[in-house]
Amino acid sequence: MTGRRRLAALFVAPLVVGLVVLATLALTTDKLSLAASLIDPSIVQALLVLEGLFLVWRVIAVVSSMIDGAFPRFRLVDGAGLAVILALVILPQAGLGLVTYAVQGTEAQVFDPVQFPSAEPDASTAPATELPGSSLFPDASPSVAPSASAVPPRVTVLLLGVDSGVGRSTASTDTMIVASLDPVAKTVSMVSVPRDMVNAPLPKGGTFSAKINGLVAYVRWHPDQFPGYNGRGQAVLAYSLGKILGVHIDYYAQVDLGGFVQTVNAVGGVDVSVDHSLCDARYNEYGYRGYAVGAGRHHMNGNAALAYARIRKSVGESDFTRAARQQQVVVALKDKVVRGGFLEDPLGLLKAIGQTVQTNIPPSVVRDLAPLASDIGSNDIYKMVVSHPLVRPGFDQRGSIQLPDFKKIAALGAAMFTPAGTRPADKYQSKPPTSTAKGPAQSAPSCSAPSKPKPKPTATPKPPKPSTKPPKPTPTPTEPPPSIEPTPS
Numbered sequence: 001m002t003g004r005r006r007l008a009a010l011f012v013a014p015l016v017v018g019l020v021v022l023a024t025l026a027l028t029t030d031k032l033s034l035a036a037s038l039i040d041p042s043i044v045q046a047l048l049v050l051e052g053l054f055l056v057w058r059v060i061a062v063v064s065s066m067i068d069g070a071f072p073r074f075r076l077v078d079g080a081g082l083a084v085i086l087a088l089v090i091l092p093q094a095g096l097g098l099v100t101y102a103v104q105g106t107e108a109q110v111f112d113p114v115q116f117p118s119a120e121p122d123a124s125t126a127p128a129t130e131l132p133g134s135s136l137f138p139d140a141s142p143s144v145a146p147s148a149s150a151v152p153p154r155v156t157v158l159l160l161g162v163d164s165g166v167g168r169s170t171a172s173t174d175t176m177i178v179a180s181l182d183p184v185a186k187t188v189s190m191v192s193v194p195r196d197m198v199n200a201p202l203p204k205g206g207t208f209s210a211k212i213n214g215l216v217a218y219v220r221w222h223p224d225q226f227p228g229y230n231g232r233g234q235a236v237l238a239y240s241l242g243k244i245l246g247v248h249i250d251y252y253a254q255v256d257l258g259g260f261v262q263t264v265n266a267v268g269g270v271d272v273s274v275d276h277s278l279c280d281a282r283y284n285e286y287g288y289r290g291y292a293v294g295a296g297r298h299h300m301n302g303n304a305a306l307a308y309a310r311i312r313k314s315v316g317e318s319d320f321t322r323a324a325r326q327q328q329v330v331v332a333l334k335d336k337v338v339r340g341g342f343l344e345d346p347l348g349l350l351k352a353i354g355q356t357v358q359t360n361i362p363p364s365v366v367r368d369l370a371p372l373a374s375d376i377g378s379n380d381i382y383k384m385v386v387s388h389p390l391v392r393p394g395f396d397q398r399g400s401i402q403l404p405d406f407k408k409i410a411a412l413g414a415a416m417f418t419p420a421g422t423r424p425a426d427k428y429q430s431k432p433p434t435s436t437a438k439g440p441a442q443s444a445p446s447c448s449a450p451s452k453p454k455p456k457p458t459a460t461p462k463p464p465k466p467s468t469k470p471p472k473p474t475p476t477p478t479e480p481p482p483s484i485e486p487t488p489s
Contacts, residue, residue, distance in 0.1 A: 014057060035342055037367050058089045110353055112360040116235050116250065154420055155369065156180040156247055157361065158238045159330065160216075160254040172213040175309075175326050178241055178249065184421035186375050189428075190330075191416055192323035192385045193241060197402045200240040203229070208240070210398060215240065234360075244406060245413030251361040259356020261286055261302035263333070266349035267341030269301045270332040272308060273433035279447035280311035294442030297433075305329050320387040327383045331430070338373050382428040384416060 037043055161175025176193045195213035202208055203226065208215050216233030223231035238249040255263065264270055279292040291307040300308060309329045312322045342349055390409050391402040416424050 014054070018054070035370075055090065055094070059086065110357050110359060111363060112358055115360055115362075116238055116252075152183045152420060154180045154182055154247070154417065155365070156242075156249045156251075156417070158234065158241060158249050158252040160234065160237075160252060161260065161326070162254055162256045163213075171217055173216050173237065173254075174213050175323075176213070176237070176241065177323075177327060177330065178245060178247065179330075180247060180417050181369065181372065182418075182420050182423075183369070183372060185380075185423050186372060187380045187382065187423055188376055189382045189416040189418075189424060190327050190384070191245060191412065192327060192383075193244075194319055194323065194386055194391060194402045196319065196400060197386070197391055197404050198398065199404065201243045202226075203236065203239050211401060212237070212240070244404070244409055245417065246410050247413055247417040251359065251365075253357065253359040253361060255357050257286065257306060259352060261306050262352030262356065263349065264300070264302035264305045266345045266352050267333070267336045268344035269299050270305055270329065270336050272298050272300055272305065272328060272332050273437035274298055274308070274441075275434055275437045277442065277445045278308070278311060278314040278317065279445050280307075280313040280317075281447050282313050283307055283311045285310070290447050292444035292447035294444045295436050296439045296441040297437065298441045305332075320385050323385045323387075324383070327385075331378070331381060334373065378430050378432065381430045382416060382424045383430055384412060384428055386412070 157179050159175070159177040159179055160173045163172045163174040172195070174195045176195065178191045178193070180189045181187075182189070193212065195211060197212045199207045199209060200212045200215065208218070210218070215237050219226050219229065219233030219236045220231050223229070226236055229235050234252040234254065238252055242249040274293055274295050274297075277292070277294045279290075281290040283289075283291040286306055287303045288307050291304075291311055293304070293308060298304075309326045310322065311317065312319055386404075386409055389405065390412060391404050394401045394403045416428060418424050
Protein backbone atom coordinates (compact mmCIF):
# COMPACT_ATOMS: atom_id res chain seq x y z
CA MET A 1 0.00 0.00 0.00
CA THR A 2 1.36 3.42 -0.95
CA GLY A 3 -1.47 5.54 0.44
CA ARG A 4 -2.59 6.96 -2.92
CA ARG A 5 -6.29 6.52 -2.18
CA ARG A 6 -7.51 9.24 -4.55
CA LEU A 7 -5.69 7.70 -7.50
CA ALA A 8 -7.00 4.26 -6.53
CA ALA A 9 -10.56 5.62 -6.35
CA LEU A 10 -10.08 7.25 -9.74
CA PHE A 11 -9.08 3.95 -11.33
CA VAL A 12 -11.75 1.92 -9.51
CA ALA A 13 -14.66 4.26 -10.30
CA PRO A 14 -15.11 3.24 -13.99
CA LEU A 15 -15.08 -0.43 -13.01
CA VAL A 16 -17.75 0.13 -10.36
CA VAL A 17 -19.91 2.14 -12.76
CA GLY A 18 -19.57 -0.53 -15.46
CA LEU A 19 -20.53 -3.31 -13.06
CA VAL A 20 -23.57 -1.36 -11.87
CA VAL A 21 -24.72 -0.75 -15.45
CA LEU A 22 -24.26 -4.42 -16.37
CA ALA A 23 -26.11 -5.59 -13.26
CA THR A 24 -28.97 -3.19 -13.98
CA LEU A 25 -29.27 -4.44 -17.56
CA ALA A 26 -29.15 -8.08 -16.44
CA LEU A 27 -31.93 -7.51 -13.88
CA THR A 28 -34.21 -5.35 -16.00
CA THR A 29 -33.77 -6.79 -19.51
CA ASP A 30 -34.42 -10.33 -20.70
CA LYS A 31 -31.59 -12.27 -22.31
CA LEU A 32 -33.17 -12.30 -25.77
CA SER A 33 -33.51 -8.51 -25.85
CA LEU A 34 -29.90 -8.11 -24.76
CA ALA A 35 -28.74 -10.49 -27.50
CA ALA A 36 -30.86 -8.62 -30.06
CA SER A 37 -29.28 -5.35 -28.99
CA LEU A 38 -25.84 -6.73 -29.77
CA ILE A 39 -26.65 -7.01 -33.47
CA ASP A 40 -27.27 -3.27 -33.76
CA PRO A 41 -24.19 -1.86 -35.57
CA SER A 42 -24.28 1.40 -33.59
CA ILE A 43 -24.29 -0.49 -30.28
CA VAL A 44 -21.50 -2.84 -31.41
CA GLN A 45 -19.41 0.11 -32.57
CA ALA A 46 -19.95 1.82 -29.21
CA LEU A 47 -18.92 -1.38 -27.42
CA LEU A 48 -15.69 -1.55 -29.44
CA VAL A 49 -14.84 2.03 -28.48
CA LEU A 50 -15.66 1.43 -24.80
CA GLU A 51 -13.62 -1.79 -24.75
CA GLY A 52 -10.64 0.06 -26.25
CA LEU A 53 -10.90 2.85 -23.67
CA PHE A 54 -11.29 0.32 -20.87
CA LEU A 55 -8.16 -1.52 -22.02
CA VAL A 56 -6.14 1.70 -22.10
CA TRP A 57 -7.44 2.61 -18.64
CA ARG A 58 -6.43 -0.77 -17.19
CA VAL A 59 -2.94 -0.59 -18.69
CA ILE A 60 -2.45 2.90 -17.25
CA ALA A 61 -3.66 1.65 -13.86
CA VAL A 62 -1.13 -1.20 -13.87
CA VAL A 63 1.80 0.96 -15.00
CA SER A 64 0.99 3.76 -12.56
CA SER A 65 0.96 1.31 -9.67
CA MET A 66 4.57 0.42 -10.51
CA ILE A 67 5.74 4.03 -10.59
CA ASP A 68 5.89 5.28 -7.06
CA GLY A 69 8.57 6.89 -4.93
CA ALA A 70 7.80 4.45 -2.13
CA PHE A 71 9.03 1.59 -4.30
CA PRO A 72 12.69 0.84 -4.97
CA ARG A 73 14.04 1.92 -8.30
CA PHE A 74 12.55 -0.08 -11.19
CA ARG A 75 14.96 -2.79 -12.27
CA LEU A 76 15.17 -4.79 -15.45
CA VAL A 77 14.24 -7.96 -13.60
CA ASP A 78 11.00 -6.31 -12.52
CA GLY A 79 10.01 -6.11 -16.16
CA ALA A 80 9.16 -9.81 -16.25
CA GLY A 81 6.59 -9.41 -13.49
CA LEU A 82 5.14 -6.33 -15.14
CA ALA A 83 4.90 -8.21 -18.45
CA VAL A 84 2.96 -11.05 -16.78
CA ILE A 85 0.55 -8.59 -15.15
CA LEU A 86 0.02 -6.74 -18.43
CA ALA A 87 -0.57 -10.02 -20.24
CA LEU A 88 -3.22 -11.02 -17.68
CA VAL A 89 -4.88 -7.63 -18.23
CA ILE A 90 -4.55 -7.32 -21.99
CA LEU A 91 -5.24 -10.84 -23.28
CA PRO A 92 -8.77 -11.31 -21.86
CA GLN A 93 -9.69 -7.80 -22.94
CA ALA A 94 -8.25 -8.41 -26.41
CA GLY A 95 -10.23 -11.66 -26.66
CA LEU A 96 -13.44 -9.82 -25.85
CA GLY A 97 -12.56 -7.22 -28.44
CA LEU A 98 -12.01 -9.89 -31.08
CA VAL A 99 -15.44 -11.40 -30.33
CA THR A 100 -17.06 -7.99 -30.62
CA TYR A 101 -15.21 -7.38 -33.86
CA ALA A 102 -16.45 -10.75 -35.14
CA VAL A 103 -20.02 -9.70 -34.31
CA GLN A 104 -19.49 -6.55 -36.34
CA GLY A 105 -18.13 -8.58 -39.26
CA THR A 106 -21.06 -10.99 -39.10
CA GLU A 107 -23.50 -8.11 -39.30
CA ALA A 108 -21.84 -6.96 -42.51
CA GLN A 109 -22.28 -10.47 -43.96
CA VAL A 110 -25.84 -11.10 -42.80
CA PHE A 111 -27.66 -7.80 -43.13
CA ASP A 112 -28.46 -6.75 -46.67
CA PRO A 113 -28.76 -2.94 -46.60
CA VAL A 114 -31.09 -2.80 -49.62
CA GLN A 115 -34.73 -2.50 -48.61
CA PHE A 116 -37.75 -3.64 -50.62
CA PRO A 117 -39.44 -0.85 -52.54
CA SER A 118 -42.61 0.43 -50.86
CA ALA A 119 -44.09 0.69 -54.34
CA GLU A 120 -43.19 -0.87 -57.67
CA PRO A 121 -39.95 0.65 -59.02
CA ASP A 122 -40.07 2.92 -62.03
CA ALA A 123 -40.10 0.76 -65.13
CA SER A 124 -39.58 3.52 -67.71
CA THR A 125 -36.72 1.50 -69.13
CA ALA A 126 -38.58 -1.81 -68.97
CA PRO A 127 -38.71 -3.90 -72.13
CA ALA A 128 -42.03 -4.07 -73.94
CA THR A 129 -42.51 -7.69 -72.90
CA GLU A 130 -41.02 -8.88 -69.61
CA LEU A 131 -41.97 -12.53 -69.91
CA PRO A 132 -44.39 -14.29 -72.24
CA GLY A 133 -47.86 -14.98 -70.92
CA SER A 134 -50.88 -12.84 -70.11
CA SER A 135 -51.65 -11.86 -66.53
CA LEU A 136 -53.79 -14.42 -64.74
CA PHE A 137 -54.05 -12.43 -61.54
CA PRO A 138 -57.40 -10.70 -60.92
CA ASP A 139 -57.23 -6.90 -60.74
CA ALA A 140 -59.64 -6.87 -57.81
CA SER A 141 -57.30 -8.77 -55.55
CA PRO A 142 -57.14 -7.53 -51.94
CA SER A 143 -54.31 -5.25 -50.97
CA VAL A 144 -53.18 -3.71 -47.73
CA ALA A 145 -53.64 0.06 -47.63
CA PRO A 146 -51.59 2.16 -45.22
CA SER A 147 -53.46 2.77 -41.99
CA ALA A 148 -54.23 6.34 -40.99
CA SER A 149 -54.37 5.40 -37.30
CA ALA A 150 -51.50 5.09 -34.87
CA VAL A 151 -51.90 1.31 -34.65
CA PRO A 152 -48.52 -0.36 -35.34
CA PRO A 153 -48.72 -2.21 -38.66
CA ARG A 154 -47.91 -5.84 -39.25
CA VAL A 155 -44.30 -6.74 -39.90
CA THR A 156 -44.18 -9.38 -42.62
CA VAL A 157 -41.11 -11.42 -43.55
CA LEU A 158 -40.58 -13.87 -46.40
CA LEU A 159 -38.68 -16.87 -45.01
CA LEU A 160 -36.70 -18.66 -47.71
CA GLY A 161 -34.98 -22.02 -47.55
CA VAL A 162 -32.57 -22.31 -50.48
CA ASP A 163 -31.86 -25.72 -51.93
CA SER A 164 -28.11 -25.21 -52.10
CA GLY A 165 -25.19 -26.65 -50.22
CA VAL A 166 -22.55 -29.34 -50.45
CA GLY A 167 -22.71 -31.19 -53.76
CA ARG A 168 -25.46 -28.98 -55.20
CA SER A 169 -25.36 -26.65 -58.19
CA THR A 170 -28.93 -25.34 -57.80
CA ALA A 171 -30.26 -22.48 -55.70
CA SER A 172 -34.03 -22.95 -55.79
CA THR A 173 -36.21 -21.48 -53.05
CA ASP A 174 -37.89 -24.76 -52.17
CA THR A 175 -39.15 -23.39 -48.84
CA MET A 176 -41.26 -20.22 -48.99
CA ILE A 177 -43.09 -19.15 -45.84
CA VAL A 178 -44.77 -15.76 -45.50
CA ALA A 179 -44.64 -15.01 -41.75
CA SER A 180 -46.40 -11.93 -40.41
CA LEU A 181 -46.14 -10.55 -36.88
CA ASP A 182 -49.05 -8.58 -35.43
CA PRO A 183 -47.42 -6.48 -32.68
CA VAL A 184 -50.82 -5.43 -31.28
CA ALA A 185 -52.54 -8.81 -30.91
CA LYS A 186 -49.13 -10.47 -30.41
CA THR A 187 -49.78 -13.18 -32.97
CA VAL A 188 -47.87 -14.68 -35.88
CA SER A 189 -49.51 -15.87 -39.12
CA MET A 190 -47.59 -18.27 -41.35
CA VAL A 191 -48.56 -19.32 -44.89
CA SER A 192 -46.45 -21.77 -46.90
CA VAL A 193 -46.49 -21.58 -50.68
CA PRO A 194 -45.85 -24.70 -52.80
CA ARG A 195 -42.61 -24.64 -54.74
CA ASP A 196 -44.26 -26.00 -57.92
CA MET A 197 -46.87 -23.25 -58.19
CA VAL A 198 -46.79 -21.51 -61.58
CA ASN A 199 -48.03 -18.34 -63.29
CA ALA A 200 -47.06 -16.01 -60.43
CA PRO A 201 -47.70 -12.30 -61.11
CA LEU A 202 -44.77 -10.03 -61.87
CA PRO A 203 -44.18 -6.31 -61.32
CA LYS A 204 -45.65 -4.17 -64.11
CA GLY A 205 -47.76 -7.03 -65.42
CA GLY A 206 -47.11 -10.41 -66.95
CA THR A 207 -46.59 -13.71 -65.20
CA PHE A 208 -43.72 -16.03 -64.41
CA SER A 209 -44.87 -19.13 -66.21
CA ALA A 210 -42.21 -21.43 -64.72
CA LYS A 211 -42.28 -22.87 -61.20
CA ILE A 212 -42.13 -20.13 -58.59
CA ASN A 213 -39.14 -21.67 -56.79
CA GLY A 214 -36.98 -20.60 -59.75
CA LEU A 215 -38.02 -16.93 -59.74
CA VAL A 216 -35.20 -15.65 -57.51
CA ALA A 217 -32.55 -17.28 -59.68
CA TYR A 218 -34.25 -16.05 -62.87
CA VAL A 219 -34.20 -12.44 -61.68
CA ARG A 220 -30.55 -12.74 -60.72
CA TRP A 221 -29.64 -13.93 -64.22
CA HIS A 222 -31.98 -11.50 -66.05
CA PRO A 223 -31.81 -8.22 -64.10
CA ASP A 224 -32.59 -6.16 -67.21
CA GLN A 225 -36.13 -7.55 -67.23
CA PHE A 226 -36.79 -6.18 -63.73
CA PRO A 227 -35.63 -2.54 -63.68
CA GLY A 228 -35.45 -1.02 -60.23
CA TYR A 229 -34.84 -4.35 -58.47
CA ASN A 230 -31.08 -4.51 -59.19
CA GLY A 231 -31.19 -8.26 -59.78
CA ARG A 232 -32.56 -8.95 -56.32
CA GLY A 233 -34.89 -11.86 -56.88
CA GLN A 234 -35.98 -11.89 -53.23
CA ALA A 235 -37.64 -8.51 -53.75
CA VAL A 236 -39.45 -9.68 -56.89
CA LEU A 237 -40.58 -12.88 -55.15
CA ALA A 238 -41.76 -10.83 -52.16
CA TYR A 239 -43.78 -8.61 -54.50
CA SER A 240 -45.29 -11.62 -56.25
CA LEU A 241 -46.28 -13.50 -53.09
CA GLY A 242 -47.51 -10.29 -51.48
CA LYS A 243 -49.70 -9.65 -54.50
CA ILE A 244 -51.07 -13.18 -54.37
CA LEU A 245 -51.80 -13.14 -50.63
CA GLY A 246 -52.85 -9.50 -50.37
CA VAL A 247 -50.20 -8.45 -47.85
CA HIS A 248 -47.20 -6.16 -48.14
CA ILE A 249 -44.02 -8.13 -47.44
CA ASP A 250 -41.48 -5.90 -45.74
CA TYR A 251 -38.38 -8.08 -45.50
CA TYR A 252 -36.83 -11.42 -46.33
CA ALA A 253 -34.61 -13.88 -44.44
CA GLN A 254 -32.80 -16.59 -46.39
CA VAL A 255 -30.82 -19.64 -45.24
CA ASP A 256 -29.35 -22.56 -47.16
CA LEU A 257 -29.49 -26.22 -46.11
CA GLY A 258 -26.06 -26.35 -44.51
CA GLY A 259 -26.70 -23.12 -42.65
CA PHE A 260 -29.90 -24.51 -41.19
CA VAL A 261 -28.03 -27.55 -39.88
CA GLN A 262 -25.32 -25.38 -38.28
CA THR A 263 -27.84 -22.98 -36.76
CA VAL A 264 -29.89 -25.74 -35.11
CA ASN A 265 -26.72 -27.37 -33.78
CA ALA A 266 -25.49 -24.04 -32.40
CA VAL A 267 -28.64 -23.60 -30.25
CA GLY A 268 -28.36 -27.15 -28.92
CA GLY A 269 -30.99 -28.79 -31.12
CA VAL A 270 -34.77 -28.43 -31.19
CA ASP A 271 -37.69 -30.33 -29.65
CA VAL A 272 -40.25 -31.61 -32.15
CA SER A 273 -43.51 -33.48 -31.52
CA VAL A 274 -43.93 -36.12 -34.24
CA ASP A 275 -47.52 -37.21 -34.73
CA HIS A 276 -46.86 -40.41 -36.69
CA SER A 277 -43.84 -42.40 -37.80
CA LEU A 278 -42.13 -41.47 -41.05
CA CYS A 279 -39.81 -43.39 -43.36
CA ASP A 280 -38.10 -42.12 -46.49
CA ALA A 281 -35.51 -44.64 -47.64
CA ARG A 282 -34.49 -42.45 -50.57
CA TYR A 283 -33.44 -39.44 -48.49
CA ASN A 284 -29.68 -39.04 -48.89
CA GLU A 285 -28.41 -35.75 -47.47
CA TYR A 286 -26.25 -34.40 -44.64
CA GLY A 287 -25.26 -37.62 -42.94
CA TYR A 288 -28.36 -39.70 -43.68
CA ARG A 289 -28.82 -42.51 -46.16
CA GLY A 290 -32.51 -43.00 -45.61
CA TYR A 291 -34.34 -41.30 -42.74
CA ALA A 292 -36.94 -42.66 -40.33
CA VAL A 293 -38.43 -41.31 -37.12
CA GLY A 294 -41.01 -42.72 -34.73
CA ALA A 295 -43.94 -40.87 -33.20
CA GLY A 296 -43.49 -38.93 -29.96
CA ARG A 297 -41.42 -36.09 -28.59
CA HIS A 298 -37.94 -35.96 -30.13
CA HIS A 299 -34.91 -33.80 -29.49
CA MET A 300 -33.33 -33.32 -32.93
CA ASN A 301 -29.93 -32.04 -33.92
CA GLY A 302 -29.48 -30.03 -37.12
CA ASN A 303 -29.14 -33.02 -39.44
CA ALA A 304 -32.24 -34.75 -38.04
CA ALA A 305 -34.30 -31.55 -38.04
CA LEU A 306 -33.37 -30.91 -41.68
CA ALA A 307 -34.29 -34.47 -42.65
CA TYR A 308 -37.62 -34.22 -40.79
CA ALA A 309 -38.37 -30.95 -42.58
CA ARG A 310 -37.38 -32.18 -46.06
CA ILE A 311 -38.50 -35.78 -46.59
CA ARG A 312 -41.57 -36.26 -48.76
CA LYS A 313 -41.35 -39.85 -50.01
CA SER A 314 -42.75 -41.43 -46.86
CA VAL A 315 -46.14 -43.13 -47.20
CA GLY A 316 -48.92 -40.54 -47.17
CA GLU A 317 -46.52 -37.58 -47.37
CA SER A 318 -46.25 -34.88 -50.05
CA ASP A 319 -44.91 -31.40 -50.66
CA PHE A 320 -47.88 -30.04 -48.66
CA THR A 321 -47.31 -32.17 -45.56
CA ARG A 322 -43.62 -31.35 -45.84
CA ALA A 323 -44.46 -27.63 -45.81
CA ALA A 324 -46.43 -28.14 -42.57
CA ARG A 325 -43.43 -29.91 -41.01
CA GLN A 326 -41.16 -27.04 -42.09
CA GLN A 327 -43.43 -24.59 -40.26
CA GLN A 328 -43.27 -26.85 -37.21
CA VAL A 329 -39.46 -26.83 -37.21
CA VAL A 330 -39.34 -23.03 -37.65
CA VAL A 331 -41.56 -22.62 -34.57
CA ALA A 332 -39.44 -25.14 -32.62
CA LEU A 333 -36.30 -23.16 -33.47
CA LYS A 334 -37.99 -19.96 -32.32
CA ASP A 335 -38.99 -21.61 -29.05
CA LYS A 336 -35.44 -22.83 -28.42
CA VAL A 337 -33.95 -19.38 -29.05
CA VAL A 338 -36.50 -17.74 -26.74
CA ARG A 339 -35.61 -20.22 -23.98
CA GLY A 340 -31.97 -19.13 -24.22
CA GLY A 341 -30.69 -21.59 -26.78
CA PHE A 342 -28.50 -18.89 -28.32
CA LEU A 343 -26.30 -19.18 -25.22
CA GLU A 344 -25.46 -22.84 -25.92
CA ASP A 345 -22.74 -21.96 -28.41
CA PRO A 346 -22.84 -18.22 -29.13
CA LEU A 347 -19.67 -18.24 -31.23
CA GLY A 348 -20.88 -21.26 -33.23
CA LEU A 349 -24.23 -19.59 -33.78
CA LEU A 350 -22.48 -16.41 -34.84
CA LYS A 351 -20.37 -18.34 -37.34
CA ALA A 352 -23.34 -20.26 -38.72
CA ILE A 353 -25.41 -17.12 -39.18
CA GLY A 354 -22.56 -15.19 -40.73
CA GLN A 355 -21.79 -17.85 -43.32
CA THR A 356 -25.27 -18.95 -44.37
CA VAL A 357 -27.96 -16.42 -43.44
CA GLN A 358 -28.88 -13.31 -45.38
CA THR A 359 -31.63 -10.82 -44.57
CA ASN A 360 -32.61 -7.22 -45.12
CA ILE A 361 -34.36 -6.87 -41.76
CA PRO A 362 -32.74 -3.81 -40.16
CA PRO A 363 -30.97 -4.65 -36.88
CA SER A 364 -33.03 -1.95 -35.16
CA VAL A 365 -36.24 -3.78 -36.11
CA VAL A 366 -34.86 -7.05 -34.72
CA ARG A 367 -33.97 -5.27 -31.49
CA ASP A 368 -37.40 -3.65 -31.14
CA LEU A 369 -39.40 -6.80 -31.90
CA ALA A 370 -37.30 -9.31 -29.93
CA PRO A 371 -39.22 -8.82 -26.65
CA LEU A 372 -42.45 -9.91 -28.38
CA ALA A 373 -41.01 -13.35 -29.14
CA SER A 374 -41.29 -14.35 -25.47
CA ASP A 375 -44.96 -13.29 -25.38
CA ILE A 376 -46.04 -15.40 -28.36
CA GLY A 377 -46.99 -18.96 -27.44
CA SER A 378 -48.29 -21.86 -29.49
CA ASN A 379 -51.88 -20.56 -29.19
CA ASP A 380 -50.78 -17.30 -30.81
CA ILE A 381 -49.42 -18.88 -33.99
CA TYR A 382 -51.68 -19.44 -36.99
CA LYS A 383 -50.45 -21.72 -39.77
CA MET A 384 -51.72 -22.71 -43.20
CA VAL A 385 -50.33 -24.37 -46.32
CA VAL A 386 -51.54 -23.38 -49.77
CA SER A 387 -52.85 -26.74 -50.99
CA HIS A 388 -55.93 -28.24 -52.68
CA PRO A 389 -58.40 -26.71 -53.58
CA LEU A 390 -56.36 -23.49 -53.66
CA VAL A 391 -54.05 -25.20 -56.15
CA ARG A 392 -54.61 -28.21 -58.37
CA PRO A 393 -52.02 -30.54 -59.85
CA GLY A 394 -51.04 -30.51 -63.51
CA PHE A 395 -48.36 -31.83 -65.80
CA ASP A 396 -46.95 -30.34 -68.99
CA GLN A 397 -43.60 -29.39 -70.49
CA ARG A 398 -42.74 -27.72 -67.16
CA GLY A 399 -43.07 -31.04 -65.36
CA SER A 400 -45.26 -31.62 -62.34
CA ILE A 401 -46.86 -28.26 -61.49
CA GLN A 402 -49.48 -26.72 -59.21
CA LEU A 403 -52.04 -24.49 -60.91
CA PRO A 404 -53.26 -21.74 -58.55
CA ASP A 405 -56.74 -20.39 -57.94
CA PHE A 406 -55.72 -16.82 -57.15
CA LYS A 407 -59.11 -15.73 -55.83
CA LYS A 408 -59.17 -18.51 -53.25
CA ILE A 409 -55.55 -17.88 -52.26
CA ALA A 410 -56.31 -14.16 -51.86
CA ALA A 411 -59.26 -15.05 -49.60
CA LEU A 412 -56.92 -17.18 -47.46
CA GLY A 413 -54.49 -14.27 -47.24
CA ALA A 414 -57.25 -11.93 -46.09
CA ALA A 415 -58.27 -14.44 -43.41
CA MET A 416 -54.71 -15.01 -42.18
CA PHE A 417 -53.25 -11.51 -42.42
CA THR A 418 -55.99 -9.63 -40.61
CA PRO A 419 -55.75 -5.94 -39.62
CA ALA A 420 -53.38 -5.30 -36.73
CA GLY A 421 -55.06 -6.07 -33.42
CA THR A 422 -57.45 -8.64 -34.91
CA ARG A 423 -56.72 -12.33 -34.42
CA PRO A 424 -57.38 -14.75 -37.31
CA ALA A 425 -60.14 -17.33 -36.98
CA ASP A 426 -59.53 -20.17 -34.53
CA LYS A 427 -59.59 -22.76 -37.30
CA TYR A 428 -56.19 -21.49 -38.45
CA GLN A 429 -54.69 -21.75 -34.97
CA SER A 430 -51.84 -24.17 -34.41
CA LYS A 431 -53.25 -27.47 -33.25
CA PRO A 432 -51.79 -28.75 -29.98
CA PRO A 433 -49.78 -31.96 -30.28
CA THR A 434 -51.75 -35.18 -29.92
CA SER A 435 -51.18 -37.40 -26.89
CA THR A 436 -49.03 -39.62 -29.09
CA ALA A 437 -46.91 -36.70 -30.29
CA LYS A 438 -46.45 -35.45 -26.72
CA GLY A 439 -45.50 -38.90 -25.46
CA PRO A 440 -42.06 -40.47 -25.22
CA ALA A 441 -40.10 -40.85 -28.42
CA GLN A 442 -40.85 -44.15 -30.11
CA SER A 443 -38.24 -46.10 -31.98
CA ALA A 444 -37.92 -45.42 -35.68
CA PRO A 445 -39.59 -47.88 -38.03
CA SER A 446 -37.53 -50.15 -40.20
CA CYS A 447 -36.74 -48.13 -43.27
CA SER A 448 -35.20 -49.60 -46.39
CA ALA A 449 -35.62 -49.00 -50.07
CA PRO A 450 -38.02 -51.44 -51.74
CA SER A 451 -36.09 -54.07 -53.60
CA LYS A 452 -36.69 -54.39 -57.29
CA PRO A 453 -38.02 -57.79 -58.37
CA LYS A 454 -35.30 -59.85 -59.94
CA PRO A 455 -36.09 -61.10 -63.44
CA LYS A 456 -36.65 -64.81 -63.62
CA PRO A 457 -33.76 -66.56 -65.34
CA THR A 458 -34.68 -67.97 -68.72
CA ALA A 459 -33.27 -71.24 -69.94
CA THR A 460 -30.69 -70.91 -72.63
CA PRO A 461 -32.04 -72.70 -75.74
CA LYS A 462 -29.99 -75.62 -76.78
CA PRO A 463 -28.65 -75.58 -80.33
CA PRO A 464 -30.59 -77.95 -82.64
CA LYS A 465 -29.04 -81.19 -83.54
CA PRO A 466 -27.52 -81.20 -87.05
CA SER A 467 -29.87 -82.77 -89.55
CA THR A 468 -28.74 -85.22 -92.17
CA LYS A 469 -31.48 -84.07 -94.54
CA PRO A 470 -30.74 -81.14 -96.90
CA PRO A 471 -32.68 -77.91 -96.04
CA LYS A 472 -35.77 -77.05 -98.02
CA PRO A 473 -35.37 -74.05 -100.36
CA THR A 474 -37.18 -70.82 -99.40
CA PRO A 475 -40.05 -70.20 -101.82
CA THR A 476 -39.54 -67.15 -104.02
CA PRO A 477 -42.56 -64.81 -104.13
CA THR A 478 -44.16 -64.56 -107.52
CA GLU A 479 -45.40 -60.99 -106.92
CA PRO A 480 -43.68 -58.09 -105.23
CA PRO A 481 -45.28 -56.88 -102.01
CA PRO A 482 -47.62 -53.89 -102.36
CA SER A 483 -45.96 -50.48 -101.80
CA ILE A 484 -47.21 -48.17 -99.04
CA GLU A 485 -48.43 -44.86 -100.40
CA PRO A 486 -48.13 -41.73 -98.23
CA THR A 487 -51.38 -40.58 -96.68
CA PRO A 488 -52.46 -37.30 -98.22
CA SER A 489 -52.38 -34.47 -95.69
